[in-house]
Amino acid sequence: MNVRRLIPATAVAGAVSLGLVTLSACAGTSGAADKKSDGKLSVVASFYPMQYLAEQIGGEHVSVDTLTKPGVEPHDLELKPRQIGELGEADYILYLKGVQPAVDEAITQAGVRHTVDAATLTTLEKHGTGAGQEGHEGHDHGAGDTAHADDHGHDHGSEAGTDPHIWLDPVKYAEVAKGVGASLQKADPDHAAAYAKNTDALVKKLGALDTAFETGLKNATTRTFITTHSAFGYLAERYGLEQEGITGVDPESEPSPARIKELQTVARKDKVSTVFFETLASDKTAKTLAKDTGLKTDVLDPLEGITDASRGDDYIEVMTSNLAALKKALGAK
Structure with missing residues (x-):
């Protein structure tokens, strides 16, 4: 920028x-x-x-x-x-x-x-963007001191x-x-x-x-989700999930061919069903990855803004929609 x-x-x-x-x-x-x-x-x-x-x-x-x-x-x-x-x-x-x-x-x-x-x-x-980096043991908690x-x-x-x-x-x-x-x-x-x-x-x-996230995501068949950019690291850590970002924390960066190949491998290994995209950034890469890997797509909203396309009118409603999308994608009962 x-x-x-x-x-x-x-x-x-x-x-x-x-x-x-x-x-x-x-x-x-x-x-x-x-x-x-x-x-x-x-x-x-x-x-x-x-x-x-x-x-x-x-x-x-x-x-x-x-x-x-x-x-x-x-x-x-x-x-x-x-x-x-x-x-x-x-x-x-x-x-x-x-x-x-x-x-x-x-x-x-x-x-x-x-x-x-x-x-x-x-x-x-x-x-980070890769497997294990969003889990409880993958964090550098000392970084928070800054x-x-x-x-x-x-x-x-x-x-x-x-x-x-x-x-x-x-x-x-x-x-x-x-x-x-x-x-x-x-x-x-x-x-x-x-x-x-x-x-x-x-x-x-x-x-x-x-509490709704804690109970709703407790019994899932997979703990891994793929999303456009790595906005959900805190959420993943909080609820014991693994975030796999197509790009890093910056939504404008482009993934390398090696990263795309890695995500295809992760999707097969961890039985990932869905690639998530968001409302305010391009969905092109997410949809291409999903098509190439035979996966579904859905919205996981990083809540950086509310528009007519948002699944809810405020923070609580959109986060509740995010929970529903995650439960469906992760096979949570």
Whole structure:
């Protein structure tokens, strides 16, 4: 991706204070954000998984705008000058560093006091594309330590080769939700009780989703699934599955002929029935592999955005559809 050089939004310097502050730095400050005329906290979310958290936890007390509109592949996002300028006017920014480099740079330059990087609210890990790399013993858990780098622009885990797709694990997503709830309480203490209540409600929903995955995938005839890009490493590890990505964590990369041959071998060996593709990236490679190997295809949605093609209207509904697709593909009873 070409990351354009961005110009600081100095025109809105009066609406912001200090430099980039992530959650840990916010904990040592006091004072609420200056809310807009409608009394709501102005929140900017980088893409859908962050938008969902902000809306669910913020409720009626926030006005949420997302930088990544429906149907746009988040990794490819380029910001317009107007969007960069408006970033500096936000009361609160929620993003996930390492997913969208152009967004990361713009947010750093916006200098909004209440800025939260979701990568600092849980532990990131490394996930590969091959067999065994998604299982419980295949992870380099030490890699997650880099996810908690300092708050001044130094490397976070996703920049050190770790997997940013934390929202696809309901347990990790709940950890992030708790951190977001705490940070919103600091940004807008007048509504702290509402944020705490909404956080608890969301964490319970995510707990129920975790239970559904745990029980639904327990008795499967195979533990291996093939998907377009390696977005499901956290989910695979959580529920004892083996993810085989056609490409790596980057959905735009192309698989080598050797990788395709390896996947054909894995499909036969592990009795794989289905090749999964997704809604926002090309399905060409997945469908070609399926045809050449005599497999079926289905959708496994990495939930980077909700569109009319999504199998559900929000995070919980699409994740429930993902569970149904996995159960069918893995022969779970």
